[in-house]
Amino acid sequence: RFGYFGQDKLEVVRLLLCKISGCLTDGCFPISASGPEMVTVNEKDINGIRMLKQEEVDVILISSNEDLLPKGLAEKLSNMTDCQVIKLEKDIQGEVKAIMDSRKLDWKEVAYMGNDVQDVECLNLAGLSAVPTDAPVVALNAAKYSCHSAAGKGAVREFADHILLLKKKAKAQMEQNYQEGTSPLHIP
Amino acid sequence: RFGYFGQDKLEVVRLLLCKISGCLTDGCFPISASGPEMVTVNEKDINGIRMLKQEEVDVILISSNEDLLPKGLAEKLSNMTDCQVIKLEKDIQGEVKAIMDSRKLDWKEVAYMGNDVQDVECLNLAGLSAVPTDAPVVALNAAKYSCHSAAGKGAVREFADHILLLKKKAKAQMEQNYQEGTSPLHIP
Amino acid sequence: RFGYFGQDKLEVVRLLLCKISGCLTDGCFPISASGPEMVTVNEKDINGIRMLKQEEVDVILISSNEDLLPKGLAEKLSNMTDCQVIKLEKDIQGEVKAIMDSRKLDWKEVAYMGNDVQDVECLNLAGLSAVPTDAPVVALNAAKYSCHSAAGKGAVREFADHILLLKKKAKAQMEQNYQEGTSPLHIP
Amino acid sequence: RFGYFGQDKLEVVRLLLCKISGCLTDGCFPISASGPEMVTVNEKDINGIRMLKQEEVDVILISSNEDLLPKGLAEKLSNMTDCQVIKLEKDIQGEVKAIMDSRKLDWKEVAYMGNDVQDVECLNLAGLSAVPTDAPVVALNAAKYSCHSAAGKGAVREFADHILLLKKKAKAQMEQNYQEGTSPLHIP
Numbered sequence: 001r002f003g004y005f006g007q008d009k010l011e012v013v014r015l016l017l018c019k020i021s022g023c024l025t026d027g028c029f030p031i032s033a034s035g036p037e038m039v040t041v042n043e044k045d046i047n048g049i050r051m052l053k054q055e056e057v058d059v060i061l062i063s064s065n066e067d068l069l070p071k072g073l074a075e076k077l078s079n080m081t082d083c084q085v086i087k088l089e090k091d092i093q094g095e096v097k098a099i100m101d102s103r104k105l106d107w108k109e110v111a112y113m114g115n116d117v118q119d120v121e122c123l124n125l126a127g128l129s130a131v132p133t134d135a136p137v138v139a140l141n142a143a144k145y146s147c148h149s150a151a152g153k154g155a156v157r158e159f160a161d162h163i164l165l166l167k168k169k170a171k172a173q174m175e176q177n178y179q180e181g182t183s184p185l186h187i188p
Numbered sequence: 189r190f191g192y193f194g195q196d197k198l199e200v201v202r203l204l205l206c207k208i209s210g211c212l213t214d215g216c217f218p219i220s221a222s223g224p225e226m227v228t229v230n231e232k233d234i235n236g237i238r239m240l241k242q243e244e245v246d247v248i249l250i251s252s253n254e255d256l257l258p259k260g261l262a263e264k265l266s267n268m269t270d271c272q273v274i275k276l277e278k279d280i281q282g283e284v285k286a287i288m289d290s291r292k293l294d295w296k297e298v299a300y301m302g303n304d305v306q307d308v309e310c311l312n313l314a315g316l317s318a319v320p321t322d323a324p325v326v327a328l329n330a331a332k333y334s335c336h337s338a339a340g341k342g343a344v345r346e347f348a349d350h351i352l353l354l355k356k357k358a359k360a361q362m363e364q365n366y367q368e369g370t371s372p373l374h375i376p
Numbered sequence: 377r378f379g380y381f382g383q384d385k386l387e388v389v390r391l392l393l394c395k396i397s398g399c400l401t402d403g404c405f406p407i408s409a410s411g412p413e414m415v416t417v418n419e420k421d422i423n424g425i426r427m428l429k430q431e432e433v434d435v436i437l438i439s440s441n442e443d444l445l446p447k448g449l450a451e452k453l454s455n456m457t458d459c460q461v462i463k464l465e466k467d468i469q470g471e472v473k474a475i476m477d478s479r480k481l482d483w484k485e486v487a488y489m490g491n492d493v494q495d496v497e498c499l500n501l502a503g504l505s506a507v508p509t510d511a512p513v514v515a516l517n518a519a520k521y522s523c524h525s526a527a528g529k530g531a532v533r534e535f536a537d538h539i540l541l542l543k544k545k546a547k548a549q550m551e552q553n554y555q556e557g558t559s560p561l562h563i564p
Numbered sequence: 565r566f567g568y569f570g571q572d573k574l575e576v577v578r579l580l581l582c583k584i585s586g587c588l589t590d591g592c593f594p595i596s597a598s599g600p601e602m603v604t605v606n607e608k609d610i611n612g613i614r615m616l617k618q619e620e621v622d623v624i625l626i627s628s629n630e631d632l633l634p635k636g637l638a639e640k641l642s643n644m645t646d647c648q649v650i651k652l653e654k655d656i657q658g659e660v661k662a663i664m665d666s667r668k669l670d671w672k673e674v675a676y677m678g679n680d681v682q683d684v685e686c687l688n689l690a691g692l693s694a695v696p697t698d699a700p701v702v703a704l705n706a707a708k709y710s711c712h713s714a715a716g717k718g719a720v721r722e723f724a725d726h727i728l729l730l731k732k733k734a735k736a737q738m739e740q741n742y743q744e745g746t747s748p749l750h751i752p
Contacts, residue, residue, distance in 0.1 A: 021231055028340075031268070032226040033260045038596040043585055043632050044700060047680060068231050068268075072597045080595070080632075116235060134337070136232060136345055149698070152592075157700055209419055216528075219456070220414040221448045256419050256456075304423060322525070324420060324533055397607055404716070407644070408602040409636045444607050444644075492611060510713070512608060512721055 012167045013128055014109045016052055016059045017096060018156060020077060020085070021067040022115035023132060026152030029068050037070030041077070042153055048160030049081050055164055057111075060099065061085040064092070064118065093121040111163050115139050115151060128166070130159040200355045201316055202297045204240055204247045205284060206344060208265060208273070209255040210303035211320060214340030217256050225258030229265070230341055236348030237269050243352055245299075248287065249273040252280070252306065281309040299351050303327050303339060316354070318347040388543045389504055390485045392428055392435045393472060394532060396453060396461070397443040398491035399508060402528030405444045413446030417453070418529055424536030425457050431540055433487075436475065437461040440468070440494065469497040487539050491515050491527060504542070506535040576731045577675045577692055579667065580616055580623045581660060582720060584641060584649070585631040586679035587696060590716030593632050601634030605641070606717055612724030613645050619728055621675075624663065625649040628656070628682065657685040675727050679703050679715060692730070694723040 021027055025039040049059050061083050063069045078085040088095050100110060112119070112126035115135040123129040123142040131143040132155035140146055145162055147155040209215055213227040237247050249271050251257045266273040276283050288298060300307070300314035303323040311317040311330035319331040320343035328334055333350055335343040397403055401415040425435050437459050439445045454461040464471045476486060488495070488502035491511040499505040499518035507519040508531035516522055521538055523531040585591055589603040613623050625647050627633045642649040652659050664674060676683070676690035679699040687693040687706035694709040696719035704710055709726055711719040 027231040028228050029231065030226050030228050031261055031264055033258075033264070036596040036598050038594050040592050040594050043591040043593065044680070044698075046632065047630075047700075051681075066235075068234065070597075073595055076595055076597070116232070117239075134232075134342060136235075136342070137349060154698060154700070161701060215419040216416050217419065218414050218416050219449055219452055220412040221446075221452070222412050254423075256422065304420070305427075322420075322530060324530070325537060403607040404604050405607065406602050406604050407637055407640055409634075409640070442611075444610065492608070493615075510608075510718060512611075512718070513725060 012109070012170045013057055013111045013163050015100075015103065015105055016057055016111045016113065016160075016163065017062055017099075017122070017126075018049075018059060018113040018159075019062045019064075019067075019115060019119065020074065021063065021069050022135070022151050023113045024061065024077070024152065024156050025069075026150065027115070028152075029070075037073065039069065039073055039077075040152060041080075042157075044154045045152070045156035046081060048157030049083060051164060052160050053082070055167065057163060057167070059083045062088055062092075064088045065090070066118070090118075092118055093125070096122055111159070113156065113159055114143075128159075128163060130155070130162070200297070200358045201245055201299045201351050203288075203291065203293055204245055204299045204301065204348070204351065205250055205287075205310070205314075206237075206247060206301040206347075207250045207252075207255075207303060207307065208262065209251065209257050210323070210339050211301045212249065212265070212340065212344050213257075214338065215303070216340075217258075225261065227257065227261055227265075228340060229268075230345075232342045233340070233344035234269060236345030237271060239352060240348050241270070243355065245351060245355070247271045250276055250280075252276045253278070254306070278306075280306055281313070284310055299347070301344065301347055302331075316347075316351060318343070318350070388485070388546045389433055389487045389539050391476075391479065391481055392433055392487045392489065392536070392539065393438055393475075393498070393502075394425075394435060394489040394535075395438045395440075395443075395491060395495065396450065397439065397445050398511070398527050399489045400437065400453070400528065400532050401445075402526065403491070404528075405446075413449065415445065415449055415453075416528060417456075418533075420530045421528070421532035422457060424533030425459060427540060428536050429458070431543065433539060433543070435459045438464055438468075440464045441466070442494070466494075468494055469501070472498055487535070489532065489535055490519075504535075504539060506531070506538070576673070576734045577621055577727050578673045579664075579669055580621055580675045580677065580724075580727065581626055581663075581686070581690075582613075582623060582677040582723075583626045583628075583631075583679060583683065584638065585627065585633050586699070586715050587677050588625065588641070588716065588720050589633075590714065591679070592716075593634075601637065603633065603637055603641075604716060605644075606721075608718045609716070609720035610645060612721030613647060615728060616724050617646070619731065621727060621731070623647045626652055626656075628652045629654070630682070654682075656682055657689070660686055675723070677720065677723055678707075692723075692727060694719070694726070 018024060024041055024045055030038055052059055061077060063074050063085060074085045107125045108127040110126045111128040112122045113130050114123055115131050117138050119139055120142040129143050130145040130147055131139045132147050132149065132151035134150045147158045149155040149158045206212060212229055212233055218226055240247055249265060251262050251273060262273045295313045296315040298314045299316040300310045301318050302311055303319050305326050307327055308330040311327065317331050318333040318335055319327045320335050320337065320339035322338045335346045337343040337346045394400060400417055400421055406414055428435050437453060439450050439461060450461045483501045484503040486502045487504040488498045489506050490499055491507050493514050495515055496518040499515065505519045506521040506523055507515045508523050508525065508527035510526040523534045525531040525534045582588060588605055588609055594602055616623050625641060627638050627649060638649045671689045672691040674690045675692040676686040677694050678687055679695050681702050683703055684706040693707050694711055695703045695707040696711050696715035698714045711722045713719040713722045
């Protein structure tokens, strides 16, 4: 289903764009008169992000104007994961394209994790894309990979494992092609 | 199972009445000596309410004298969702009928989401009705649609998706009837 | 499996003994340096207790010396549910027997909800007994009824529904026996 | 699958090494600007640890430099469970070996519960090893026993039950061997 390996060029993912609310968190927010604003993250997912960065896949966390992510927590998550956090306006696809252009990346080199209707275009366009198992149907239908794990409970880690497995396979294939003389060695 | 399309008139839902406790929230309440009173909502469900309002389905949130919803949080949820919140006494059906009369709505135009024994009458009467998957059996048996999602974890969003899908189908049917000359065009 | 209806006498449950920690709550406790001590209850379960009391089944909540229930919260739960809370020592069975004696109740008239090894004797002896679906195996094996719901997420409500359904059946049977002249009318 | 009973010597587990984050807790951490740092534990798991200690299986809780366990909470968990807590550096296997040597224990006498890639070596080496059902695939593949329960929701208790069941079987076997005269009686 991935159609990941082009005929003329073997691509590997270099960037994961991952929504915070509903992917890295479970999308739940406590409502109280005076209590602290809060989200919950799982160590498995944080470890998944670390593993991607160790294997030279950069990770950008996404919040949007429409989500409920409390002010101030985006920065805290940025420090905690050592990832850039960007806040997107309505035109998610346009803004993602701008990020890709500034890094000279093609959609084939981008993985996208989202969870709702505003993510559908990016889920369709990205070389790899995923949603948590508890995402609304419209997002489940658009994603190339449906995680078995729910949002905030390992879905990001599961997608990270998936990306790294495909990257490993792509590298092995490139090496084999090089040894067979059918392509130059280019392992990112 | 819905028996939704009458022979003389095609109806679409114009109002969703949705219980807060046990539908929009998971029905859980923290008990502590001094901690803040709190409920938890999920962004998916809030998005479902937004989507209904964008498609001109009004949404009224319901609390009751018997639920545990902490004082003050109903108003906070009202602001957050931009929905009216009403507090019902024991006779839920009578009060819901009064709301419908003031808006000149028929039961066929009303969707109701509840989760327990006091909701059974409205679940039976409303044109569309739903319960979260973790509702007690008495409510599961009365609802026309049983969500796959649990309370506070996407059940409201799932019902919103269901309502909007049926509305889209009703509109398509109306347009077709108009083109075939069997009915006047009346798309709400 | 219940063997509930004796040959000489039809019994109905008059008392539910229900453990707080791991039955009415999910058994989880937050650990923090300074935060408030807290447990979580679900409105469905509270409603189940109300329904039992309306049908004249008394409910006593149980905590024990070995559970982690924070001091002060037992009283809060007592007020909230309008139930007596008792704290049991190691010999649960003996203390439960004393309560039964003071109320002149037989094991057949008692329902017991527990969740662990110290409850096994009472689960075996009580006329009706249940455990949440997430109870350890030793308790699952001893209980006459295994709830589909987990602790703190509707298990108490499910058992209450079960008790009330059996009570309704017992009453109907008693009325039928009376009309057939096989027994005096004695509906509690 | 366990291959637990050696030909020359019947072994029983004398020590459980159990990761705190993602085994005893669910691995979730609240992120807020000012709220308290917190983890959640379940009474079932605490009871499992108590039961092991009563049957003379010592339990050491493990945290690591890489987990998110808030400072100060390890000590609180240590008091609560009456277990030693040790903080491991990167070389988990080496440090575990040092603990074993100081207690003159063999891998066959050690049970290990972990949940991620850094635990794979110990999961492979320990006589008994387990992971919660929601562990990443790499850990699931390495563990000898996959719990049905999730982290922080009974997985530790389930593994404790498993260890105690095997210990009971080993003792019964030893007694039988002794009575048959095939081995000296040595019940730890």
